[in-house]
Amino acid sequence: MVDISQLIFDKIESELEDYSVSVRIQNSSRLARKFERGYKCKLKFDCDECYRNWNSAQGQVTIYYYLDKSTEELEFNAETYRQQCSKCLSWCQPELYINELNRISEQFAHSVINILFGIKKKSNAKPTESKMTNPHQKDKCEACILGKCSVQNEKDNLEELFGNLNLGSQNRNYIDSESESNSDYSDEYY
Ligand SMILES: [Zn+2]
């Protein structure tokens, strides 16, 4: 697991600035059982041990978050996951593409705006094109091992917290770029 909260903080904050939502990075232990959103993400890997490099279209980013509706405060943290080198079997940290980080930050910020204010913002950013057709190697994907790969659902008790706040449209918002994700979802988080 690789913490990328700091890498997306500025973009999320600037997206939410106009709405006066304050943003804070929170440590994961406090957020581990709050809400989460999963995003597919293109990642690049460079193995330090054997210098093999590869791209993965099946990278994953998970954003854990908590929204205080009364104070309009967002706490979040974000992580991505390592993959195992198929040549030397070392676990490698991903490099992130800036356009992918921006896309995910924007999508997430738009979801927050929708939850808080019921405003649906269109996103222009498209996922990075990928022609890779190799099957996903689940045993070499840390997200798979941790049960985070393709997670696109969030904890379903939003309604409990926020009442009937456009939850239907919120769901539609984040399905479009994640069409290859399945709805595998487990209530058990570590
Ligand atoms: Zn290697």
Ligand SMILES: [Zn+2]
């Ligand atoms: Zn995976």
